[in-house]
Amino acid sequence: MTQTVIDLAVKQRDHRNSGRSRVTTIVVLGVIAAVGLFLALVIGRPDPDTPPTCDGKTMTHQNVCRIISRSGGGSYSYSEMIDRRESSSEVWRYIGFGTAGLMVVFMGVAFTKLDPKRPWGKPVGAACPRCHQPTLRENLTVHSVTHGRTTHRYSGIVTLCNPVCGFATIRQR
Numbered sequence: 618m619t620q621t622v623i624d625l626a627v628k629q630r631d632h633r634n635s636g637r638s639r640v641t642t643i644v645v646l647g648v649i650a651a652v653g654l655f656l657a658l659v660i661g662r663p664d665p666d667t668p669p670t671c672d673g674k675t676m677t678h679q680n681v682c683r684i685i686s687r688s689g690g691g692s693y694s695y696s697e698m699i700d701r702r703e704s705s706s707e708v709w710r711y712i713g714f715g716t717a718g719l720m721v722v723f724m725g726v727a728f729t730k731l732d733p734k735r736p737w738g739k740p741v742g743a744a745c746p747r748c749h750q751p752t753l754r755e756n757l758t759v760h761s762v763t764h765g766r767t768t769h770r771y772s773g774i775v776t777l778c779n780p781v782c783g784f785a786t787i788r789q790r
């Protein structure tokens with residue numbers, strides 16, 4: 618398993634150096650932000666003028682809607698049904714705008730943290746045993762394998778030299 622963790626570290630380093638990690642992360646966060654905006658602007662859109670529905674039927678001003686529910690059942694007038702609908706729209710707006718805002722913050726963090734100019738890992742204060750250059754960097758690497766409901770984690774601090782030298786080693790924390 619140690620070779621698998623080392624291979625993963627090499628893959629993560631190369632991925633980051635190419636800038637693809639940053640693009641992928643920002644795209645994923647952007648998609649989640651878009652879903653949040655959809656929830657806020659479409660599902661959560663205020664709509665106080667459309668007649669409410671009761672059990673799938675459009676209500677008139679004279680109707681009373683009886684709702685049987687363990688939490689907050691009862692009889693509701695036309696305007697009370699509009700209020701109920703609008704307060705659930707409001708919840709969707711909070712969730713949607715909240716999610717979108719959080720994703721924008723994460724996108725900012727990812728933009729800085731996954732900058733390809735920031736090298737993978739931390740420098741090691743020793744020369745490489747193979748090429749004798751001070752080019753070693755190390756980083757904690759975790760490889761997870763999921764079998765059904767159990768996840769096994771294999772981790773270690775991987776030390777890598779530059780790709781030309783190719784020296785790699787792993788140690789436990």
Ligand SMILES: [Zn+2]
Nearest residue numbers: 745748778782
């Ligand atoms: Zn080396």
